[in-house]
Amino acid sequence: MTATRRPTSHASHPGDEPGRPLPYRRVAQAPDGGIEAATSAVDAEAGAAGDRSGVGRRNFLSWAIAAPTLMVGTSLIAGTAHPQPADASIPAIPEPADLFDLTDLLDLAALPTSNLITITVDEAGNATFALPRAEVGQGVTTSTSMLIAEELDLPLSKVKVSLADARPELLFNQLTGGSSTTTSTHHAIRTAAGHARVRLIEAAAKKWGVPAASLTTSNGVVKSTTGATASYGSLAVAAAASKSTVLQVTLKPRSQFTMIGTPQNRVDALAAVTGRKTFAMDLKVPNALPTMVARPPTINGKPKSVSNLGAVKAMPGITDVAMISTGVAVRGATFGQCIDAIRALQVTWTAGTEDGKSDASVFKELKNAEIPLIVPKVPVLTKTIEGSFKFNFRSNSPLETGAAVANYTADGVEVWGCFKIPIVLAEDIAKKYNLAQHKVKVHVVEGGGSFGRHLFSDTALEAVEAAKAFGKPVKLMWSRTDDFRQGRVHPAATSRVRATYLLGNVLTYEQRHTSISTDYTHGLGEMLTAFSAKLPGGNYTFAQSIFVLTQTVSYNYGVTTQLLNEVDMGFNTGSMRNIYSPDARTAQELITDQIAKVAGKDPYAFRRSFIKNARGKAVLDKVAQVGNWGRSMPAGTAQGIAVHNEYKGWCACLVEIDTRPPTINRDVRDAYTGPRVTKVVFAVDVGLVINPKGLEAQMQGGIMDGIAQTLTSSLHLKDGYFLEGSWDHYFYSRQWNVPPEIQVIVMPSTSNTPGGAGEFGVAASMAATACAYGRATGVMPTEFPINHQDSVSHFKLIPNVPSTPQSPTDGLIHDISD
């Protein structure tokens, strides 16, 4: 950042005539105490295009806090501008997600309960901030650093963002989910940083005896008109709170951004490429030895008895063995020896919760639970277009398996791990062991991916249980096979769609999504309680609320209804990257291709004339133009196009696929090759872009998920357990599935509010891949992934007893590509 900024550049100084924006304004005296002054900040452009609900227009309180160096605290709560935003912003008209979506809900639920988050400027001139969110690869530490750098006029390298421990006082302000982080925190964080900058200017003004308005800031330095300079570090002590003042800060307008909207590399990239990035299992907590769990053969079985506990305890390296609620925990010098112990254990198990069930029985269950489509009253000659789609179970497992470090002593419990809702975990532990809340310390560590998995803290609960049983600290890890077989899964579902079309108009669109129950007991459900009654239509279950809040039809399809029904609570499910949207959207876009066919229109031209708004049309046009829509292609190859809107954003995806035999029959060892996506063009509009480079990365990741979900990735349920036990069974995209050409286009910012990004790329790419496949083969696919019936024959089953397979020993004779 090289631009120089005066405090007056977007605001004027106190004493100017009223009505003009002020950088800060003394309003009231505060009583003596640690917290000195309150300020409120207003976004210079709040309420502009994009703030449909008014939720984005916020006044934030911030405080200078008595501390050795400058410390500014702000609340994640919006101030007085919207005391009851929930009531004011939910219009009672169809398609609630158009007006009020999950992002708003996660946002609103945070409002009444939050407390201070603080930015500190130290004597080295670094700004530090503990983010009450989890970093799991989505880049929130980088984007948050950028927000602080922007408002403080500080180089990015001088901003240090860490992850906050569980802070029960923040309640639902400490939840990382629904791609909501940036949307729900950016105003508050910018306010605190802007306030800190004002205090630094004031300190310099006092030091030099000049008016604050004459000073400018850039690159972490305050400058005077006479050329005097003072680094933020040199002012950090003087700028610390010392007198009671209330201030009003005006945030930088978008036109003056020099950091927000510029491509930045991740702040944790160096740590990642040098192997220094520290994940839970890399922590060196004294005496926390490797610990693993022997698990039941079927889903959610429980241990009844162990016949050789003593013998296993005497095995090399093993220090402890004990039955816990989920299995038999073993602790030893190395994880390898824990695996040996698991394989030696003789355990009898209770039945699981899904014993005897298979894919076939699950889909029968779903079929029986489908809410009927209503035959709409439509004129004769109306054409009906229908489809029924099956979506198989998928694994939520990231590359880092379940992992947590725990210690249980008379002084209390301490846990380390990647937790997206650490407060719920802290409360659960306190409740379970009857401990005072302050005796439970939960530390949030960066995660090796999440995709929804880390909304659940079951690994940590297990680690605490083992630590208590052993009376020793543990470093507990799930095996890969554990993660696939007993971990969280994206629920199997069906989606039925019926649309009616007459003379150039779609009269009705009905969608009935029927799903194995999604588990929201991680706290998101509780969070919804207070608000679900306020949703249009009211009286939804948690799951239905989420569905209604996230699902939209992107096109003007007349009378539209989308409903969810759920069955079977026995599976360990979770809301994988983008919850219902990828499946529901894929069904919608496939049917859209069918309606276009009935209408005799080109798929792109049809979408263009039915799309709901200009932002949707813009991304659609962009991919069609850049991707050369409609170019002539050989038989067996085709293009597909799809859009998605959610998280206050719009995106579109154009895919080219090759389904010809030489491609499908490519031979890669222990792999499913199949059709190959050869090109992806993706356009994304998230409202306000913070970091285009990070946004592009998130879309690229989402595209890999979308392709995998359409073509290759699923779990097979048989005899009450999932057959997959390795990455060579669960066919998530590998390099041989990666499109040789991928282009992500970040559209210019269209609002002042950043939308979500972490999950946003999946739905449109899954749908576009499905549409391309349908057009290339001439047959609309109706089961996902399309290889599901066939892929199980592509791997050798790992037995389900013992629960973790032994590691190979031939790693030295394999060739490099093995």
Next chain:
Amino acid sequence: MPTHSFILNGTKVSVDVEDDVRLLWVLRDVLGVTGPKYGCGLNVCKACTSHVNGKAFNPCSVQVKDIKATDEITTIEGLPATVGKDLHPMQEAWLEQDVAQCGYCQPGQIMNAVARVNQAKAEGRTLTDADFDEIRNICRCGTYHRIRLAIAAGAANM
């Protein structure tokens, strides 16, 4: 307990551990070298990829007794030293392309890439799309596209 010696990132080390313990756990649990990651323990995910005498291998699938005293094991921590720099050109390319998302797979990806480029160079050829298609390392965050760009860029500087 038997003692095992080998050269780890340029330094001779000796560890007392049972013969059959896989090298990954010797590195991580006994020696505290945590760059190589566990992602499967089955020689599948490649998150643990390191080098033995310059060749890529997966320590999760090698017993410590099969490592000779003269074997040079290089993990991501020791990669820069193999070129006498603070960062290997491949790591620099990774930074340039901003490849990492969660970062969990990346040490393994980089170690694989370096070995692959060295092997191709020894054969007097450069990597092609067909070579990229053979890389088995899982990236559950889906950074594959930038990995390809980074390998090509890194190879140019090796």
